[in-house]
Amino acid sequence: MxxxxxxxxxxxxxxxxxxxxxxxxxxxxxxxxxxxxxxxxxxxxxxxxxxxxxxxxxxxxxxxxxxxxxxxxxxxxxxxxxTQFREIDLLLPIAAGDDPDRAAASCSFFGIPPTFLIKQAAKELEPLLNTEAIVGALSVRHGHVSxxxxxxxxxxxxxxxxxxxxxxxxxxxxxxxxxxxxxxxxxxxxxxxxxxxxxxxxxxxxxxxxxxxxxxYFTHAEILETPPVEVKLRTLVMSALQQRAQTETAASLGDRDRLWDEEDRVIAPPVLDAGAIQFSDKSIRLGQISRTLTNPRAEVDAKESEAAIRGAIGKILPPLANLPATWHRCLVAFSNxxxxxxxxxxxxxxxxxxxxxxxxxxxxxxxxxxxxxxxxxxxxxxxxxxxxxxxxxx
Ligand SMILES: Cc1cc2nc3c(=O)[nH]c(=O)nc-3n(C[C@H](O)[C@H](O)[C@H](O)COP(=O)(O)OP(=O)(O)OC[C@H]3O[C@@H](n4cnc5c(N)ncnc54)[C@H](O)[C@@H]3O)c2cc1C
CATH class of the missing domain: 3.50.50.60 (FAD/NAD(P)-binding domain)
Known part of the structure; x- marks a missing residue:
């Protein structure tokens, strides 16, 4: 051979x-x-x-x-x-109750720092946004591909x-x-x-x-994907305070490395970072739950996850919450x-x-x-x- x-x-x-x-x-x-x-x-x-x-x-x-x-x-x-490369606006809504200064500080290291938008300006950029649920948003230009x-x-x-x-x-x-x-x-x-x-x-x-x-290491990620839909999402929406990054760091610190060699271990509680993007075929991906489970084939409750994602999306982008969609999961690698x-x-x-x-x-x-x-x-x-x-x- x-x-x-x-x-x-x-x-x-x-x-x-x-x-x-x-x-x-x-x-x-x-x-x-x-x-x-x-x-x-x-x-x-x-x-x-x-x-x-x-x-x-x-x-x-x-x-x-x-x-x-x-x-x-x-x-x-x-x-x-x-590859369908294009430039779009990344919109990072800051949930009501979250501290805008903390959200801005969490993005202050960006090479191109995001701009703070008051609710109305955020709504102009993304008309699907629910301004009742946010105190404002951060925005920055971003690339996008299929x-x-x-x-x-x-x-x-x-x-x-x-x-x-x-x-x-x-x-x-x-x-x-x-x-x-x-x-x-x-x-x-x-x-x-x-x-x-x-x-x-x-x-x-x-x-x-x-x-x-x-x-x-890896997270189990769960998302919902819609078929092509008529509703139009203009921006890439992601949570300003991403919990996934913190979970990944915590789940791989020092002594925790050895836990990853154990079967069926839950390393950290699951996190849900609401996010959404529409592709050129008009389908939308809604996410995302991240779980640090050491078993790559661990069972998760798809129905419960779907309800949680729909609930989180419903708060910031209500027109997307009840679209027909299919639940998917995958493993995402990361390092400490x-x-x-x-x-x-x-x-x-x-x-x-x-x-x-x-x-x-x-x-x-x-x-x-x-x-x-x-x-x-x-x-x-x-x-x-x-x-x-x-x-x-x-
Ligand atoms: C909801 C969500 C949104 C994301 N958004 C972004 C984003 O906007 N920008 C970004 O940069 N990243 C994003 N990511 C992260 C990004 O998707 C991953 O970091 C990246 O796709 C990892 O690529 P990979 O090639 O390492 O892994 P994968 O794409 O998982 O590819 C690994 C491949 O290896 C194959 N494989 C595994 N084991 C074997 C085997 N034993 N034999 C043969 N083949 C095998 C698998 O079948 C798989 O096809 C996102 C992830 C998720 C879940």
């Missing part, structure tokens, strides 16, 4: 972008994806291409966000596709550049001594010189198959410092990781390009800052 230069596991935005960039470099690349329908975090995301970081801006993140937005502006032409179209574009361009995609579920990494020499599903072994894990919320479990405990894990995994050769992104849609494209440069022997010193070894890998 052919020995590939690189096997990439997972065809969400991270695996699709990285496979494409590696194929462009002339490597032989096999992209393995378990789900032909790609019902993953990328598929159910809002598609927001943030112009600046949610978790504090440093010179590094500022540069990468700029690179990411620039990349998205040119991606349709580079991939010969239509995540599915972007991944499709990457995958098609990958194949045009000689890449191969197969739809199989990788069940384990194949280890020979201190080296991973490929992957296998239940029937076949796929040999490779190197393997890169881009499996989103499944990355931690896959690396466990070779005895590695890598500090990449909101920066991705990129690079070799200490103590084992032949396996690397490219996962744990927050703001994956904007950051995965530029970092995939830089990572492919690095793997082709070029100098990409900045990637050292994303090495998994910045955390203590056991």
């Amino acid at each position: 052919k020995i590939y230069d690189w096997i990439i596991v997972g065809a969400g935005i991270t695996g699709a972008a990285l496979s494409y960039e590696l194929a462009l470099k002339g490597f032989s690349v096999l992209l393995l994806e378990q789900d032909p329908r790609k019902q993953n975090a990328t598929r159910f995301s809002y598609g927001g291409v943030s112009f600046s970081f949610w978790s504090g801006t440093t010179a590094l993140t500022h540069q990468l966000f700029q690179e990411g937005v620039e990349r998205h502006r040119n991606l349709s032409s580079e991939l010969d596709t239509n 995540p599915e179209a972007t991944v499709r574009g990457y995958c098609e361009a990958f194949v045009r550049n000689g890449g191969t995609i197969e739809y199989v579920k990788v069940t384990e990494l194949v280890r020979q001594g201190d080296r991973v020499v490929g992957v296998s599903d239940s029937t076949t072994t796929y040999p490779a010189a190197n393997t890169i894990i881009c499996a989103g919320g499944f990355s931690r479990g896959l690396l466990k198959s070779v005895g590695l405990s890598v500090p990449v 410092d909101a920066l991705p894990l990129i690079g070799a995994i200490p103590s084992l050769e032949g396996v690397q990781i490219f996962s744990g992104f927050t703001s994956a849609l904007v950051l995965a494209p530029p970092l995939a390009k830089r990572f492919a440069n690095y793997l082709a022997g070029e100098d990409e010193e900045m990637l050292g800052q994303f090495s998994p070894s910045r955390f203590m890998v056991r």
Whole structure:
């Protein structure tokens, strides 16, 4: 059987972008994806291409966000596709009872600080907004793409550049001594010189198959998706005080890492951050509940979740609360410092990781390009800052 230069596991935005960039470099690349329908975090995301970081801006993140937005502006032409990139307004309503100064402070690190809007101005921007439920809103320009179209574009361009995609579920990494020499599903072994894990919320479990405990975690995210509807939502609406980010940090602090190796553990209580976005086909995604449960297949009560999401949306965007919609869930990877894990995994050769992104849609494209440069022997010193070894890998 052919020995590939690189096997990439997972065809969400991270695996699709990285496979494409590696194929462009002339490597032989096999992209393995378990789900032909790609019902993953990328598929159910809002598609927001943030112009600046949610978790504090440093010179590094500022540069990468700029690179990411620039990349998205040119991606349709580079991939010969239509990623549906556009600029929209991000609207962050501040709920009645919340402190506007606290909300503004929580966004003060934005490279482009959001503007505070009084209720009426917020309503002009987003006519569906319920001004009774808010004290005002923050607003900032934002990018937006179709995540599915972007991944499709990457995958098609990958194949045009000689890449191969197969739809199989990788069940384990194949280890020979201190080296991973490929992957296998239940029937076949796929040999490779190197393997890169881009499996989103499944990355931690896959690396466990070779005895590695890598500090990449996941939330169970739940959303509702409507069919195309006539109602028009103009903006990307997200909560000004995002609870998800705080939950992720708390759920992965210090000693909590070891809890993630226990089965069926609830690490932190669930949080609900109300959000909504309409896509060009007029469908709307309404979200989102985030749960930190260590079992990737943990059961959740879909009906209860749906009612909770509808209730939260009903407060800020009443016309959307009762639209017909289907409940979906997915796993979303994260790291403790909101920066991705990129690079070799200490103590084992032949396996690397490219996962744990927050703001994956904007950051995965530029970092995939830089990572492919690095793997082709070029100098990409900045990637050292994303090495998994910045955390203590056991
Ligand atoms: C409601 C919601 C809104 C969001 N909004 C935004 C946003 O606006 N902007 C933004 O940047 N991010 C957003 N995110 C986060 C973003 O969706 C994720 O960070 C990103 O999609 C992760 O991409 P990924 O490639 O790491 O994972 P995924 O998209 O989950 O892809 C991983 C892939 O690996 C495959 N896989 C896993 N295990 C195996 C295996 N054993 N064998 C083969 N294949 C396997 C899976 O099937 C999957 O297709 C949002 C998330 C949610 C849930």
